[in-house]
Amino acid sequence: MVESTLFTPWLAIIGGSLIGLAAVLLMWSKGRIAGIxxxxxxxxxxxxxxxxxxxxxxxxxxxxxxxxxxxxxxxxGVQSVASTPVLVVAGLLVGVGTRMGGGCTSGHGVCGISRFSQRSMVATVVFMASGAVTVFIVRHLLGEGV
Known part of the structure; x- marks a missing residue:
């Protein structure tokens, strides 16, 4: 069974605020979007x-x-539920997907949506849906991490 995580709204608010602040400061100081x-x-x-x-x-x-x-x-006490080869392949797939999508979650999801970019809104919906489908397949169809 997968352990549940403790929801910490204050930490999420602080973390999200720091990400937003970093994006704003980079745009203000360099005129650049904080797409990792x-x-x-x-x-x-x-x-x-x-x-x-x-x-x-x-x-x-x-x-x-x-x-x-x-x-x-x-x-x-954190332990990975995946082997090193699986993590390497997953990382490479994320990199390929990022290149195919013309950006990543920080560029599209944080900076693009805040600028009302339609392209970023579509990209964010696609990668969030892809993540949800992947979790469903891995946990429920393949039985990994359960």
């Missing part, structure tokens, strides 16, 4: 100051997550 897949792609291909801000943004994502997990104890 685009930031990663640029970090791999750009040079100079353009690359520096991208790497700094990505480093902040990792450090923020590590610090939050450390100080909250959120990762204590």
């Amino acid at each position: 897949s685009g930031i990663v792609a640029g970090a791999l291909s750009e040079r100079g100051e353009e690359r520096t801000w991208r790497l700094s943004f990505l480093l902040g994502l990792f450090l923020g997550a590590i610090l939050a997990a450390y100080f909250s104890g959120a990762l204590a």
Whole structure:
């Protein structure tokens, strides 16, 4: 049986607010949309100051997550239910889907919807529906993680 998670609305509000703040600050300071897949792609291909801000943004994502997990104890006793090969394949599929969709959840879901982009609204509906279908297939048809 899958364990339920404790719903923490205040942490969700704080986390969502920080994501929104980061998106606004990036738009204000650099005129850029905080789409992580685009930031990663640029970090791999750009040079100079353009690359520096991208790497700094990505480093902040990792450090923020590590610090939050450390100080909250959120990762204590967490174990992956999937093997390393499954996680690698899943990560590659996410990357391929991101390229096919022309962006990721942060670019479309956070920044695109807030700008009333129809393309982003459609993309967000498609990847949310795809996620729901995938969870249904994995949990109920394949019996994984149950």
